[in-house]
């Protein structure tokens with residue numbers, strides 16, 4: 001009995017160490033075995049009829065029928081491993097012809113992929129769904145085979161280089177992936193109308209750092225004149241000191257666009273921003289071919305002025321060698337997988353200070369806090385410190 005248990009464990013451990021392709025082969029086989037078993041079971045017509053009548057063949061009550069073995073994939077995976085062992089096929093996984101592509105957009109159960117065959121709809125191989133914790137996302141690099149109907153079947157997903165996500169606004173524990181494999185998170189803000197919001201920028205800045213991509217700030221509507229312009233520009237200087245890349249642009253007057261395009265060339269960029277900052281206008285100025293609906297064009301078309309971009313969409317602009325992912329306008333941007341003790345590490349201005357009296361100092365009101373000292377002496381910008389406190393307020397406590 002103990003030996004059997006060990007064998008079972010062994011099979012599962014070996015399964016974990018297989019390549020993705022081998023795993024998939026085994027899972028396919030497991031699914032086939034399970035299906036065959038189910039069909040066999042449903043063939044037992046008279047047994048089933050007896051069961052429905054509440055009696056088995058021997059006339060015993062159905063409640064005392066032996067429990068059916070679990071349909072759990074784990075057991076079938078183990079059986080498939082045994083089968084592969086006995087037939088010696090594990091090391092000879094068939095190399096089907098696979099093509100490479102990038103996921104352009106997502107819809108229920110699949111989406112659109114841009115690959116060697118142009119753009120086509122795709123579906124996911126069912127075993128893949130079992131291997132992946134989250135489904136595929138926009139920007140995903142995938143390997144697909146061609147199905148008989150001319151659509152793609154995603155067989156493998158490449159390791160992600162970056163993941164830009166946020167919590168679901170209604171279910172905060174649920175991660176909503178905005179885009180993957182991106183080089184830049186390009187945040188569009190406006191100088192005014194809507195007002196420049198550095199608190200929002202600070203959150204996205206942290207989200208970008210977590211994702212593994214670089215943060216880029218595009219300050220749009222630079223053509224506007226308004227009384228607090230100097231104040232906003234001073235704020236920008238502070239971000240520059242923190243090492244943030246900033247482009248001052250005007251989509252309306254085509255200012256600073258060429259510089260931005262040159263910077264984005266050959267890189268994958270996801271564009272984010274709150275509604276009305278001119279993200280759609282900016283993308284259309286970058287490339288009129290994108291033809292993204294702006295608030296004005298929507299109103300002219302009789303729309304109600306609400307967002308039309310409901311999902312992220314990946315665009316490749318061959319002429320300029322730009323990879324751009326457009327996203328719906330965000331109303332809020334919260335952070336995930338970060339706790340109260342970790343937030344300080346996302347504020348580079350806190351680095352290099354002498355350590356606080358308490359090594360678990362959260363820099364709120366503790367005695368001997370060097371961050372508070374530096375804020376008082378104007379060595380740390382108070383507005384940024386205020387942002388730190390506001391974000392801190394929204395985060396969960398550390399687990400320890």
Ligand SMILES: Nc1nc2c(ncn2[C@@H]2O[C@H](COP(=O)(O)OP(=O)(O)OP(=O)(O)O)[C@@H](O)[C@H]2O)c(=O)[nH]1
Pocket residue numbers: 220221222223224249250251252253273274275276277278279280281282293294295296306307308328329
């Ligand atoms: N003055 C000025 N206005 C601009 C500029 N860019 C966009 N706008 C105006 O700002 C408004 C909003 O522009 P959109 O491009 O629709 O903004 P958006 O960020 O895409 O907004 P949503 O689609 O709602 O997410 C429109 O009335 C644009 O004409 C700019 O550079 N300067």
Ligand SMILES: [Zn+2]
Pocket residue numbers: 356361362363364366368369370371372
């Ligand atoms: Zn402190």
